[in-house]
Amino acid sequence: MAAVRIRRALPLFLTAAGIVLLFGAAVLGHRMTVARGQDIPLVFHHRAHGGFNCVTCHHDFLKPVVTPAVHRTCIACHKATPAVASVIHDQFHAFCVGCHLNQQEQNRRAGPVHECRACHVREAGSPGHGHLH
């Protein structure tokens, strides 16, 4: 009798447990790897953003730092900060996309909003791969 009950309940348990495991593994994997996951190749045109105030992006512009600026990247610092590491993807996208949308709403020229390949490209000889300079 017990064997029959187990035979009946096992598929249901496996189905529910499998779904929980799948989605749980995705969330756990994301949390574990987000701070050290591989960067997507990215080219950021610094000159194209020259018309904006530096502190718009460089929020720590006036803070004294030991490391020379050329070795510091936005993503590297955000990854090393636990408080923002888990939202790095959403935060950077929201920051870029939000600004581009604002520009579009004011009928100004603006950068890409949602298409991956507009920013995430690997140009030969570009130093911007995986880094926001």
Added chain:
Amino acid sequence: MFLSLPLLCAYSVFLLSFWRARDDLHLSLPWDVAMIGGFGAFFFLLTLFTFTGRPLPFPFFDGKFFLSLHRWLTALFLGFLAFHIGAIVVTDPQILYDFWPSGTPGMQFGALAAFLAMLTPGLAFRRVWRRLFATAGIFRISHVILASAVLGGSVFHIVTTRVHVVLSWQVWACVSVAAVALVLPATERWLLARVTVRPGWRRRIHTRHLAGMLAGVIFCAATIETAAFLLWRR
């Protein structure tokens, strides 16, 4: 064919509701085509919760019609889903980076929902479920759990990727529609138990082919309507 009109009306309302915001996105045509393919897939996923394979009082057809309609709608759902995934991967292969563990949860939940969407009909083949599940009732419960996971993952994907569903009312509408779809099969059963059938009325038999015809009409009309809608919105 009387079912095709309400279904297409529902599809029109669905497109108009969820395709309104962010016209300023200026997405390329292949992106929009891929996205609207995903919307189509979500619509047909919702219809699967309406036509669950259980006979309804309208149309007064035999059970084979409803079972066949459920299968055809599954085929349409998987077709649109494959189109959505294929088109976006071809257009923007960089999107595959999102499937790495460090990618966005919204994309990963979408990928898992797509995987479960392919697994669920696979387990529903008679030869398969008879081997895996002791009774038809247990299979149905398992099928409902899997289908609910597909729906939940899809809604999370749609809401968190924030391409077209971005306004708060759109998000709530999307979640509400999914919640209604989840309780609909149980509600239908409750209502069916209380529906009184006129004496002498019998369900029309040999109607399985009508389900195929209905699915074909819906597919053609939905494709034409989607293309026209996309051209109009652009």
